[in-house]
Amino acid sequence: MLSRILDFARELLAEAIPAGGTAIDATAGNGHDTLFLTSCTGPAGKVYSFDIQEQALHNTAARLKEAGAAAELIQDSHENAASYIKEAAIDAAVFNLGYLPGSDKTITTTSSSTIQAIKSLLEKLRPGGRIVIVVYYGHPEGMQEKDALLPFAASLPQEEVKVLRYEFINQRNSPPFVLAVEKR
């Protein structure tokens, strides 16, 4: 069976993150992805998790605590993520775009900061590392973000990165899709 969108995103991440590795959650939200990344890196690795909302980091901290896992939680825009990373290189980063489920829908990711964050994290990515982006475009800002992200991703030089789009094209209601960027 074809993998579902979120499962496929995780498969791509798990393949790129070794035990002891370094991974970034660019949109912490409720912490599901942060917790998943910690399961990939294991206790010997490092996960940095960013969100602009205090509530998101609070929810993420609670989820990690319940699972007995740890990550560095940072309340700042992912545009600035690279400046917090102490390691020389990262194995992977994940973006789950959109708004915090169950919260203010006007606080959402935007194309300009998302693209800036991808650019700076690409510089930190090790060869063979991956940036995985789950794009939700069923809301107005999401549609604008998708319309800016796709040409940006398609324009990345093929000598430096491979870019994949994984999408079910016969589903109703603007289902999310995956963009993945792998460094050569």
Ligand SMILES: C[S@@+](CC[C@H](N)C(=O)[O-])C[C@H]1O[C@@H](n2cnc3c(N)ncnc32)[C@H](O)[C@@H]1O
């Ligand atoms: C769809 S949610 C993420 C879901 C999350 N990955 C999870 O596992 O629960 C998107 C999150 O991105 C956050 N966000 C929006 N703009 C951001 C930015 N510039 N930098 C970091 N986080 C941002 C929102 O506050 C929201 O919590």
